[in-house]
Amino acid sequence: MLATPGTLPPAAQDARWAYETKQDGQRAVLYLPGDGTLVLRARSGEDITAAYPELRPLGAALGRVPAVLDGEVLALDDQGRADFQLLQSRMGLAHAPGRAARMAARVPVHLILFDVPFLEEPLFTVAYRERRARLESLALNGPYWSTPGAVVGHGAEALRATREHGLEGVVCKRLDSGYEPGVRSRAWLKIRNRHAEDVIVGGWLPGRGRLTGLPGAVLVGQRSADGRLRYVGGVGTGWSEPERAELGALLRAAEAGVCPFDPVPPVANAHWVLPRLVGEVDYSTRTRAGLLRQPSWLRLRPDLAPQESAADLPEQPA
Structure with missing residues (x-):
C-alpha cells in the first residue's frame, strides 16, 4: 500500500x-x-x-x-x-x-x-x-x-x-x-518537509527529446565561507515551458569556457556559464557532502547578487 x-x-x-x-x-x-x-x-x-x-x-x-x-x-x-x-x-x-x-x-x-x-x-x-x-x-x-x-x-x-x-x-x-x-x-x-535556499547557476545540461535545444537541468552552487563556489547539485524540474525557454536564453548569453565551481564536479556534457544568475530552489535534505536531494526550481532571483548566495556547507578537501 x-x-x-x-x-x-x-x-x-x-x-x-x-x-x-x-x-x-x-x-x-x-x-x-x-x-x-x-x-x-x-x-x-x-x-x-x-x-x-x-x-x-x-x-x-x-x-x-x-x-x-x-x-x-x-x-x-x-x-x-x-x-x-x-x-x-x-x-x-x-x-x-x-x-x-x-x-x-x-x-x-x-x-x-x-x-x-x-x-x-x-x-x-x-x-x-x-x-x-x-x-x-x-x-x-x-x-x-x-x-x-x-x-x-x-x-x-x-x-x-x-x-x-x-x-x-x-x-x-x-x-x-x-x-x-x-x-x-x-x-x-x-x-x-521542504527547504528553500538561494543558489548560483554555474552551468547547464542540454535537454533531450522535446527539450532539445533547451536546458534539461541547471547546475547550481553556493558560496562557502572561503568564497569558493561549491557545487550543490543539478536541478531539472520546476519550470513551465516559457520559463525554461527564458532561462535557456539567459544561459546562452552567459556562456563561458571555464567551470566556475571549485572543485570541478564530475558532470559529463556540461555547458559552463558565468556565475551571475541567482535562483531559488527547494529540496528535501542534503547529503553529507552538501548536495541537495530532490531539488526543484522555484524562481529566478534578479534582486540578489551572486555573492549573496552563501551557505554553511560541509568541509571538503580542496
Missing part, C-alpha cells in the same frame, strides 16, 4: 487520522511463515533478504506466528536520524552475501515496522486502528528493529515536530482504512 502526496487533513477531521514519522529508507515487506525464517522483499518484489543479514533473527523473535509485516529499512547517522546516503552502501547487496555481512558490521540497518497486513489470517479489510494495535501487541522491539508509536490527532503538531528535528515529514493514515496492496491510496497521505 502506497501513500499519496498531499496536505494535512482538515482540522475538523484531525481526530480521524493517525500520524507516523515519514522515514527516508527502503520500503520492505517481510514474509514470516512461522518457522523462524523470513523473506524480505523490496517494492519491486525483489528478494533482498541477503542484503540485510542482521534482520534474520526477527523471524525467531516472532516465534511460530505466521505474519506479513510492512516497514522501512533505515541506516541511522550519529544523531539517530535516517541517512539515505548511508543506506545506499547497503542496498544492492542481495546477491553478494559476503560483502553484505561485512557491511552489516560497519553500517548496521534498523527496521521500522508500521503495519501488519497478515497475522495468522489476512487483515486487508481490518481497520488501521486495529491492525496497529495488533502490530504493537507483538512487541517487536529488538537490536535492529522496532515498532514506533503513532499519534492520533494533533497532525499539525506532529508535522511541526518532524520539521524541528530535521526529519523528512509525516504519513497521515485514516483510522478506519483497510490495507490496499499495490494501491496508492488517499487513505494514506505523505507530507514532506
Whole structure:
C-alpha cells in the first residue's frame, strides 16, 4: 500500500487520522511463515533478504506466528536520524552475501515496522486502528528493529515536530482504512518537509527529446565561507515551458569556457556559464557532502547578487 502526496487533513477531521514519522529508507515487506525464517522483499518484489543479514533473527523473535509485516529499512547517522546516503552502501547487496555481512558490521540497518497486513489470517479489510494495535501487541522491539508509536490527532503538531528535528515529514493514515496492496491510496497521505535556499547557476545540461535545444537541468552552487563556489547539485524540474525557454536564453548569453565551481564536479556534457544568475530552489535534505536531494526550481532571483548566495556547507578537501 502506497501513500499519496498531499496536505494535512482538515482540522475538523484531525481526530480521524493517525500520524507516523515519514522515514527516508527502503520500503520492505517481510514474509514470516512461522518457522523462524523470513523473506524480505523490496517494492519491486525483489528478494533482498541477503542484503540485510542482521534482520534474520526477527523471524525467531516472532516465534511460530505466521505474519506479513510492512516497514522501512533505515541506516541511522550519529544523531539517530535516517541517512539515505548511508543506506545506499547497503542496498544492492542481495546477491553478494559476503560483502553484505561485512557491511552489516560497519553500517548496521534498523527496521521500522508500521503495519501488519497478515497475522495468522489476512487483515486487508481490518481497520488501521486495529491492525496497529495488533502490530504493537507483538512487541517487536529488538537490536535492529522496532515498532514506533503513532499519534492520533494533533497532525499539525506532529508535522511541526518532524520539521524541528530535521526529519523528512509525516504519513497521515485514516483510522478506519483497510490495507490496499499495490494501491496508492488517499487513505494514506505523505507530507514532506521542504527547504528553500538561494543558489548560483554555474552551468547547464542540454535537454533531450522535446527539450532539445533547451536546458534539461541547471547546475547550481553556493558560496562557502572561503568564497569558493561549491557545487550543490543539478536541478531539472520546476519550470513551465516559457520559463525554461527564458532561462535557456539567459544561459546562452552567459556562456563561458571555464567551470566556475571549485572543485570541478564530475558532470559529463556540461555547458559552463558565468556565475551571475541567482535562483531559488527547494529540496528535501542534503547529503553529507552538501548536495541537495530532490531539488526543484522555484524562481529566478534578479534582486540578489551572486555573492549573496552563501551557505554553511560541509568541509571538503580542496
